[in-house]
Amino acid sequence: MESVPSNLESTTGEVTHPEWSPLSIHDMTVAYHRQPVLWDIDYDAPPGKLIAIVGPNGAGKSTLIKAALNLVPTISGSVAVFGGQYRTQRGRVGYVPQRSSVDWDFPVNALEAVTMGLYRKIGWFRPVRKHHRQLAMKALVRVGMQDFAMRQISHLSGGQQQRVFLARALAQEADLYLMDEPFAGVDAATERAIVDVLKDLQQAGKTALVVHHDLQTVAEYFDEVILLNLRLVASGPVKEVFTTENLRATYGGKLALLDQVGHRMTMRGER
Amino acid sequence: MFLFLIVFAIPASTFAAESNDIVRVLTLQDYNTRVVLLGTLLLGVTSGIVGTFMLLRRQALIGDVVSHSALPGVAIAFLIGEAVSPGSGRSLHWLLTGAAATGLLSVVCVGIIRRYSVVKPDAAMATVLGVFFGFGAVLFKTVQELPTGNQAGLQQFILGSASTMIASDVAIIAKATAVVLVLSLLLFKELSILSFDEDFAAVQGWPVGMLDLGLTGLVVGITVIGLESVGILMVALLITPPTAARFWTDNFARMTLVAAAIGGASATVGCLLSAIVPKLAGGPTIVLSGTAFFALSMLFGTRRGIVQGWLRHAANRRRIGRDDLLRAMYEIIEARLVSANDQSVTENGLNISSSLSGSEATEEESALFAEQAVQISELFNHRSWSVRRVRQVIAAAEREGTVRIDSETGWRLTRSGAKIARRAVRNHRLWEMYLISHAEIAPSHVDRDADDIEHVLGAEVIEQLEQLLASRVPAAIVPPSPHPL
Numbered sequence: 240m241e242s243v244p245s246n247l248e249s250t251t252g253e254v255t256h257p258e259w260s261p262l263s264i265h266d267m268t269v270a271y272h273r274q275p276v277l278w279d280i281d282y283d284a285p286p287g288k289l290i291a292i293v294g295p296n297g298a299g300k301s302t303l304i305k306a307a308l309n310l311v312p313t314i315s316g317s318v319a320v321f322g323g324q325y326r327t328q329r330g331r332v333g334y335v336p337q338r339s340s341v342d343w344d345f346p347v348n349a350l351e352a353v354t355m356g357l358y359r360k361i362g363w364f365r366p367v368r369k370h371h372r373q374l375a376m377k378a379l380v381r382v383g384m385q386d387f388a389m390r391q392i393s394h395l396s397g398g399q400q401q402r403v404f405l406a407r408a409l410a411q412e413a414d415l416y417l418m419d420e421p422f423a424g425v426d427a428a429t430e431r432a433i434v435d436v437l438k439d440l441q442q443a444g445k446t447a448l449v450v451h452h453d454l455q456t457v458a459e460y461f462d463e464v465i466l467l468n469l470r471l472v473a474s475g476p477v478k479e480v481f482t483t484e485n486l487r488a489t490y491g492g493k494l495a496l497l498d499q500v501g502h503r504m505t506m507r508g509e510r
Numbered sequence: 511m512f513l514f515l516i517v518f519a520i521p522a523s524t525f526a527a528e529s530n531d532i533v534r535v536l537t538l539q540d541y542n543t544r545v546v547l548l549g550t551l552l553l554g555v556t557s558g559i560v561g562t563f564m565l566l567r568r569q570a571l572i573g574d575v576v577s578h579s580a581l582p583g584v585a586i587a588f589l590i591g592e593a594v595s596p597g598s599g600r601s602l603h604w605l606l607t608g609a610a611a612t613g614l615l616s617v618v619c620v621g622i623i624r625r626y627s628v629v630k631p632d633a634a635m636a637t638v639l640g641v642f643f644g645f646g647a648v649l650f651k652t653v654q655e656l657p658t659g660n661q662a663g664l665q666q667f668i669l670g671s672a673s674t675m676i677a678s679d680v681a682i683i684a685k686a687t688a689v690v691l692v693l694s695l696l697l698f699k700e701l702s703i704l705s706f707d708e709d710f711a712a713v714q715g716w717p718v719g720m721l722d723l724g725l726t727g728l729v730v731g732i733t734v735i736g737l738e739s740v741g742i743l744m745v746a747l748l749i750t751p752p753t754a755a756r757f758w759t760d761n762f763a764r765m766t767l768v769a770a771a772i773g774g775a776s777a778t779v780g781c782l783l784s785a786i787v788p789k790l791a792g793g794p795t796i797v798l799s800g801t802a803f804f805a806l807s808m809l810f811g812t813r814r815g816i817v818q819g820w821l822r823h824a825a826n827r828r829r830i831g832r833d834d835l836l837r838a839m840y841e842i843i844e845a846r847l848v849s850a851n852d853q854s855v856t857e858n859g860l861n862i863s864s865s866l867s868g869s870e871a872t873e874e875e876s877a878l879f880a881e882q883a884v885q886i887s888e889l890f891n892h893r894s895w896s897v898r899r900v901r902q903v904i905a906a907a908e909r910e911g912t913v914r915i916d917s918e919t920g921w922r923l924t925r926s927g928a929k930i931a932r933r934a935v936r937n938h939r940l941w942e943m944y945l946i947s948h949a950e951i952a953p954s955h956v957d958r959d960a961d962d963i964e965h966v967l968g969a970e971v972i973e974q975l976e977q978l979l980a981s982r983v984p985a986a987i988v989p990p991s992p993h994p995l
Binding site: 272305308309310326329330332334336340341342345346347348351352355358359361363364365366367391407411 | 566568628696697698699700702703705706707709710711712713714715716756759760761762765
């Protein structure tokens with residue numbers, strides 16, 4: 240892989256914002272069975288932004304999120320959440336896993352699945368109460384799923400299942416959201432609903448890191464982008480970083496489509 | 511105790527005259543029957559509950575690994591006990607401790623293999639099971655060759671012998687049941703999030719490893735306690751009840767209750783059967799009873815049972831046939847009315863009387879359609895139906911009161927039938943228009959495509975279609991067919 244000029248990495252380790260960075264990753268390396276998946280990642284997420292994580296298949300996008308959440312072991316590196324240790328900041332972090340990561344045949348309905356987002360708040364041994372269900376219902380309303388609250392989750396469409404996952408994270412009332420491919424294989428209505436939720440979150444001053452596979456919509460949906468391919472190729476505001484050269488460096492110039500997208504982005508940036 | 515064994519040893523020749531005994535067993539007059547029944551009942555209920563968590567955690571096979579891997583533990587405990595002080599090897603507590611130790615060790619081994627190698631989980635479990643069980647078999651042979659080994663009665667740990675259960679065994683089982691009930695009640699929420707989405711639970715900060723270990727502990731505990739009475743097949747008592755319960759409910763809590771009930775029922779039936787029929791081993795009989803409950807659930811379960819699936823399919827087929835018949839009759843009559851009275855057709859569709867708007871048919875319109883008779887031959891021209899299918903469909907529609915006989919070969923819509931027909935036609939055409947205008951399907955192909963899907967359109971979708979096509983279907987009337995009929 241060709242080297243990327245360092246000036247492309249707009250985020251430095253410095254604290255450039257008055258608040259703590261919602262997610263600060265330092266020197267992180269991850270390997271599965273001795274095969275490195277992420278190399279020496281340094282990244283500080285700016286607060287209050289919608290951030291896309293973009294890269295080819297196997298680039299380690301999901302792994303980045305999982306490693307940040309301590310779901311996969313890291314070989315080296317550290318993660319800080321809002322300036323503190325992740326362990327102490329869990330309550331402020333919401334996670335939307337990949338839809339395919341669970342068995343949807345599980346015997347719960349949509350409302351019960353969303354209520355799980357509140358379990359930690361409810362605490363050990365305590366039962367779910369009516370006001371918890373009301374909170375979960377509110378989260379379902381936010382993703383436009385209130386009519387499906389009582390439906391068994393296996394009877395929901397893929398997009399509806401994705402919205403249940405999103406609602407479950409929303410119910411948590413976190414400040415930082417990490418989402419793993421929420422747009423993968425969803426219908427137009429769901430895509431719209433997710434985008435609306437993201438904008439809402441941003442307006443409420445929250446931060447979201449979203450693994451995203453559709454390069455066409457990166458500029459439309461997100462403020463910032465992380466280009467990832469085992470290493471951090473570049474990160475920063477979409478306008479500055481989402482360029483043809485960077486995409487080429489990320490994807491290895493494999494896709495002709497990339498040239499077009501990159502070109503369009505450059506044009507947009509110039510305008 | 512001995513008496514009870516002797517009853518079991520009575521040869522089959524005495525079986526014929528045993529109807530008195532059957533009554534005795536079923537009315538629980540024997541102390542021993544009561545003890546054994548209570549013990550196995552508690553065991554069944556408990557394993558139903560633990561099994562539900564295990565099954566939903568997709569760890570069904572772990573029970574299998576544990577029960578097989580408990581065997582070497584039994585043999586090792588016996589050998590150590592005999593070596594330390596002869597005779598003490600037979601203590602049940604001691605043997606079960608050994609069983610629990612190797613059972614747990616096997617789970618740990620599976621965990622290590624999964625974590626540090628690329629071996630798939632099922633292969634890891636199969637390997638560990640094989641190694642431990644093989645080791646157990648070797649040790650059992652060794653035990654049998656010892657002078658005291660033959661009377662040790664270790665065989666019962668393979669097939670189980672529920673009938674030899676005594677009050678102190680039941681006390682152990684009762685304690686275990688109490689622990690399991692309390693834990694699963696307290697940790698219901700925690701175990702359900704662990705089972706549904708482990709990663710999400712971990713991100714929330716639940717100690718996933720500890721919870722998992724706790725659940726495994728419950729599985730090992732129940733397996734080991736059941737080993738003496740049900741044997742290695744204990745795994746079936748863990749898995750079968752929850753699997754059967756899934757056919758009856760879509761709710762986790764209810765599934766747990768149903769699984770507990772099925773587990774208890776299997777144990778009761780199996781236990782009583784083995785008490786009535788001489789020489790029928792208790793453990794396997796209990797397991798087979800569980801299998802019978804599973805088969806019944808698979809067939810008749812109210813959520814996903816096979817019979818219920820058939821019924822739903824048949825009902826669907828009937829409804830589709832009915833809709834198709836009424837739609838065909840409506841369109842035939844509509845064509846007649848249109849050709850008889852050309853100026854009644856506006857650009858927007860059939861408009862026979864001025865009051866013809868709104869998505870529901872008026873009485874006038876229904877009456878108009880109910881006047882006309884449709885010949886069966888016309889139906890054949892309209893749709894490619896077999897004679898048999900037409901007869902079936904008409905007979906069903908007549909029973910339902912949507913069509914009535916007119917002459918030997920002709921049928922009429924009833925007024926209510928006309929209303930349903932109008933709705934069916936309208937939905938069909940809305941869908942066709944949608945396919946042509948929004949999905950860019952050629953009009954010549956649209957009828958068949960619309961046929962496949964229109965029966966599943968809900969009120970919500972129809973409303974959306976109306977909104978989408980609002981400009982083309984102004985008042986909610988029946989639009990003209992977008993293609994020649």
